[in-house]
Amino acid sequence: MTAGRLILLSKKKKVMIDQGFVEALYKRQSCYEAVPGNDKIAGWAEELIGLLFPEKGGNIFPDPQAILARLQASQATLTELMTKTKACSTCDIPRISSDFFKGLPEIYALLNSDVEAIEEGDPAARSSFEVIRAYPGFFAICFYRIAHLLHQLGMPLIPRILTEYAHSKTGIDIHPGAIIGGYFCVDHGTGLVIGETTEIGKHVKLYQGVTLGALSVEKSFANTKRHPTVEDHVIIYSGATILGGETIIGSRTTIGGNVWLTRSVPAGSKVYYKSAAQVIPPQLRKENLELEG
Numbered sequence: 001m002t003a004g005r006l007i008l009l010s011k012k013k014k015v016m017i018d019q020g021f022v023e024a025l026y027k028r029q030s031c032y033e034a035v036p037g038n039d040k041i042a043g044w045a046e047e048l049i050g051l052l053f054p055e056k057g058g059n060i061f062p063d064p065q066a067i068l069a070r071l072q073a074s075q076a077t078l079t080e081l082m083t084k085t086k087a088c089s090t091c092d093i094p095r096i097s098s099d100f101f102k103g104l105p106e107i108y109a110l111l112n113s114d115v116e117a118i119e120e121g122d123p124a125a126r127s128s129f130e131v132i133r134a135y136p137g138f139f140a141i142c143f144y145r146i147a148h149l150l151h152q153l154g155m156p157l158i159p160r161i162l163t164e165y166a167h168s169k170t171g172i173d174i175h176p177g178a179i180i181g182g183y184f185c186v187d188h189g190t191g192l193v194i195g196e197t198t199e200i201g202k203h204v205k206l207y208q209g210v211t212l213g214a215l216s217v218e219k220s221f222a223n224t225k226r227h228p229t230v231e232d233h234v235i236i237y238s239g240a241t242i243l244g245g246e247t248i249i250g251s252r253t254t255i256g257g258n259v260w261l262t263r264s265v266p267a268g269s270k271v272y273y274k275s276a277a278q279v280i281p282p283q284l285r286k287e288n289l290e291l292e293g
Helices: 019-029 038-052 063-081 091-103 104-121 128-134 135-154 156-171 286-292
Strands: 004-008 015-018 185-187 203-207 211-213 241-243
Touching: 015 019, 015 286, 019 038, 038 063, 038 135, 038 156, 091 104, 091 135, 104 128, 104 135, 135 156, 135 185, 241 286
Parallel strands: 185 203, 211 241
Antiparallel strands: 004 015
């Protein structure tokens, strides 16, 4: 070994690696905060969703006792995941695990309302089975609702891993801290962003590319409301950007595509950009007239 270098031997050639770089990697590994793999954490949630909705490809159980046994096994897995996550070492793990499963019926009721909203809100949806089995919006909402309850109960890290897993699968980015009411419809959804302190009422429909975000703020504002409030029965079309913690979109408002908003809108409004696009029929185009002349 030469000074300051490690020599890695291979069949073809020697590879010189800076020794300080290797030692820096070793030091970082020694400070690593243990946490189960993201696949295990997401796998727990997917199994739970499959239990709630057999349409997702879950098992069909022979009797209620078999379902109860699976729920108890799921609770044991959640407890194990938290126990192995260093960030949860100061948490009351038994309480969080118990309270989560006490809240599971409410999650189930909310998710069923979301299925209803998506099926009614999308003319292309042929059945609730199709929504549950195939729709990325419903997939992302499932992960969000599970993560949100865990977040409310004080669990660190794992809720964010869950929503980021759904984000990676669907392109839909919902922070687990956001508050979202029932009958939530995400249509298409790719590129949708919902920030941490967003509040969304009931019967809200969001299209792809919508951003409910924060104005540029300093880190010191982390514990303040930075994202918009969207009241009941609001529709926001694709590409709209709504920013700021003081921004309130009043109930029964429609926000058109590509609108940029940083101020509140009263209930019952319609907000859109007046299109300047013009369609000129071929017979009226200048070049056609010149050729004919």
